[in-house]
Amino acid sequence: MPVKVRVPTPLMKLTSNQAEVTAEGGTIADILNNLESQFAGIKERICEENGTPRRFINIYLNEEDIRFLDGENTKIKDGDEISIIPAIAGGAV
Amino acid sequence: MGFVKGLRCKECGKDYEKLPIHVCEYCFGPLEVNYDYAGIGKVVSRKSIQDGPPSMWRYKEFMPIDEEPKVGLHTGFTPLVRAKNLGKALGLKNLYLKNDSVNHPTFSFKDRVVAVAVSKALEFGFDTVSCASTGNLANSVAAHAAEAGLKSCIIIPDGLEAGKILGTQIYGAQLIAVHGSYDDVNRLCSEIGANHDWAFVNINIRPYYGDGSKTYGYEIAEQLGWKTPDNVVVPVAGSSLITKIYKAFHEFEMLGLIDKVNTKIFAAQATGCSPVTTAIKNGSDTIKPVKPNTIAKSIAIGNPADGYYGIKTANESGGWGEDIPDEEVVEAMKLLAETEGIFTETAGGVTLGVTQKLIKQGRIKPDETTVICITGNGLKTQEALTGHYTPPAVIQCNIQSFEEEFANNLTV
Numbered sequence: 001m002p003v004k005v006r007v008p009t010p011l012m013k014l015t016s017n018q019a020e021v022t023a024e025g026g027t028i029a030d031i032l033n034n035l036e037s038q039f040a041g042i043k044e045r046i047c048e049e050n051g052t053p054r055r056f057i058n059i060y061l062n063e064e065d066i067r068f069l070d071g072e073n074t075k076i077k078d079g080d081e082i083s084i085i086p087a088i089a090g091g092a093v
Numbered sequence: 094m095g096f097v098k099g100l101r102c103k104e105c106g107k108d109y110e111k112l113p114i115h116v117c118e119y120c121f122g123p124l125e126v127n128y129d130y131a132g133i134g135k136v137v138s139r140k141s142i143q144d145g146p147p148s149m150w151r152y153k154e155f156m157p158i159d160e161e162p163k164v165g166l167h168t169g170f171t172p173l174v175r176a177k178n179l180g181k182a183l184g185l186k187n188l189y190l191k192n193d194s195v196n197h198p199t200f201s202f203k204d205r206v207v208a209v210a211v212s213k214a215l216e217f218g219f220d221t222v223s224c225a226s227t228g229n230l231a232n233s234v235a236a237h238a239a240e241a242g243l244k245s246c247i248i249i250p251d252g253l254e255a256g257k258i259l260g261t262q263i264y265g266a267q268l269i270a271v272h273g274s275y276d277d278v279n280r281l282c283s284e285i286g287a288n289h290d291w292a293f294v295n296i297n298i299r300p301y302y303g304d305g306s307k308t309y310g311y312e313i314a315e316q317l318g319w320k321t322p323d324n325v326v327v328p329v330a331g332s333s334l335i336t337k338i339y340k341a342f343h344e345f346e347m348l349g350l351i352d353k354v355n356t357k358i359f360a361a362q363a364t365g366c367s368p369v370t371t372a373i374k375n376g377s378d379t380i381k382p383v384k385p386n387t388i389a390k391s392i393a394i395g396n397p398a399d400g401y402y403g404i405k406t407a408n409e410s411g412g413w414g415e416d417i418p419d420e421e422v423v424e425a426m427k428l429l430a431e432t433e434g435i436f437t438e439t440a441g442g443v444t445l446g447v448t449q450k451l452i453k454q455g456r457i458k459p460d461e462t463t464v465i466c467i468t469g470n471g472l473k474t475q476e477a478l479t480g481h482y483t484p485p486a487v488i489q490c491n492i493q494s495f496e497e498e499f500a501n502n503l504t505v
Contacts, residue, residue, distance in 0.1 A: 009287065010118040019287075045119070055379075055401060056104070056121040060280070065396065067382050085283055086116045087398035 003076055005031065006083040011046075014039045023082075028059060029072040031082060046084060056087045095159035096132045100124040100300050103402075111159070113217050113292065115299040123399065124300045126157040134348045139319060142311075142350075146170075149205050149308035155344065156209055156308075157301040163215050164240045165208025167197045169308050173316035173464070178432040179445075183452055187462040189322070190429075191313055193469070194437050199236050199260065200470035201229035201391075201438075202334065206305035207294060211237040213301040214292035220244060221291040225282040227275050227330070227391045228257030229469055234294055235266035246291070248282055250275050253390060256473035274385055276396045295331075306334045310341025313464055314351055321345075321356040323461035324412070326448045328440040328468055329360040329369045330392035332403025338466075339406045359456070360407045360414035361447035363387035363422060363439075366395055369403045370414030378404055388419045388477045389439040391469055413456050417446040423477060425449065429467075436471035444468075 002022040007015055015021050023038065025031040029051065036043035047053055052072060059066045060083040066074045076082075100109040104122025115124055133154045145151030149169025150162050172192045180188035193202035207230070214222050221244040224234045231247045238245035247261055251270040261268050271278045286293050294302045314321050321342045327335040335358060342354045362370045365387030368380050380400035385393035397403065407414050417425075422439055425446035430436050437445075448465050451457045486502065488494035 008116075008121075010116065010121070045121075054121055056116070056123065056398065058280075058396070063277075065276075065382055085280060086121045087396075 001078040003031065003079070004081045005035065006081070006085075007042075008084055008086050010086075011042060011084070014042045014045070026076060027072065028061070028066055028074045028076065028082070031076060032072070058085050058087050059083070060085065096129040096154055097157050097159065098127045098129050101127040113219075113297040115297055126300050126304055128155070128157075130344070130347065137348065137350075139315075139350055142315065149208065149305070149312075152308050152311045155304075155311065155341075157304050158209065158212050158216060160212075160216055162208065163212045164237045165198075165204060165211070168204040168208045169196065170312060171196050173313060174433065174435070176433050176465075179429065182428065182432055183449060184459050185452070185457070185461075185463055186459055187322075189313075189317070189462070189464045190433065190435065190467050191309065191316075191464055192435060192467045193309065194435060194441065194467050194471070198240075199229070199232040200473065201233065202306070202309055202466075202468040203229045203233040204237075205308050206230075206302045206333075207233040207237045209305035210234075210292070210294035210298045210302035211241050211243070213298055214243065214294070215241055217292065217298075219290070219292035221246060221289070222294060223247060223282070223285070223289075223291045224294045225249075225275065225279040225296070227393060228253050228261075228473065229391050230295065231261040231266075231268070232257060232264075232473075235261045235264035235268075238266065239264040248278050248285070250278050254474045254476050256475060260473060275394050276382070276385075279394075279396075303333050303337060306337035307341040307344070309334065309466070310338035311345065313338070314342060314345050317462070317464075319351050321351060321354050322464045323355070324357050324359060324451075324457050324463040325466065326359045326361055326444050326451065326457075326463070327466045328392050328444045329362050329397070329403055329414070330394040330440075331397045332360075332369055332399035332401075332406075334466070334468070335360055336399060336402045336406050339410060356410060357412040357456075358406050358410040359412040359447070359451055360403055361444045362392065362414070362416040363389040363443050364416040364418045365389075366393045367416035368395060369397060369400050370416045372400070372404050373407050373414030380404075387422075387439075388474075389422055389443050391438060391474070392440045392443065413451065413454075415447045415450045415454075417443065417450060421446040421449075423481060426471060426477070427481075430471070435467065437467045438469035438471050438474040439477045440469050441467045441471070442477075 366385035
């Protein structure tokens, strides 16, 4: 079942300039592998060599950071939306 | 002037031109400003700094702007207060408060970063400035945008203190509150940034903006007589200030303006939002995000993107991280006011309360020189003290009423 994935601007060079793509898989990890099969080179930009998301990448399932869920093992269901967003700091101090 | 060579990724070292960008295209690491330190070293000395203006711009060679500063010309060079009364209460002989609760023009350390960010936004030619903010940044961006003649659109989490809301609107800013936490707002802003060509001070202008915080560190070193203290206790939210104070000390050391830096940097958070201090205490270098629940709203960032560097700064410097519950935050705010006559906001209460804890743990010792960072003003977070004081007695306008009330309520 395909889900929508929003990719950040720097990765749009790999997705033929699409900000939103579709991918299939049962977990976040599956989705990342599926993205790689569609857009070669994208996974190494998002993940460390061991497959975990890079320190400065945040992945959201619907409105929730996957670190509050089950990380890259978080299960995906039909109609979910995934956003890949560079970590940005800010605020007070 | 201008000693900026470009931007450089803090993680992978990839170089970029001076543009309004903040993330490495390759590894998503944060970009930071790459300075020509040899060039700075040729023109800067203790004397040149001392001959400069009584503001943060006495260090302008260390600032990431190419032209003269355009706004916030009176920001910074706030008092470093020798806190004898508070020191006595805490058992510290050499205690100082770096007091940015009186920073110009909006009473928090944020005026330093915004003076740089808005000057830079003007250099880049933006017509609108924006930010995600827990309040202090909102105040400062709105004020500096007004000074610069720029439009401002500012996004905050709902439920902020009244003083921070009014203290943004008064400058003519468009203010929008979002259902959710600061972290939600921050995420929304990154999406807004894709639709609007604005200068988001803490997003696309962030590499420049962040370096305004270095002046807080330079001032501590200069005001202590060109040396760094043994300990600095810093309130932590996004972890920018803590890393920039440390960077400032090391830049001064590198240029020979001060001797070797042996300062321990301590991170202070409220227990209700303590992802950075929790990681430090657990010996981890990874932030586990939290959902904030604390009265210290200005530092309630549950997902601090510079958190990794905050942890690293505390560890590398030999410091530590601690957090305290909200009740202790209020007690510390009162203690600071009653001993030193300084009314700080909740974040200052956090920093002082954590200092007390560090003293009890033996991590800060009586003879050492310690600086507590006071970064915001208590008049902006009055809600934190709701219920802690009864209304003043109201009496008839005659001397008998006065003497009667006075005798009944002796506090001295």
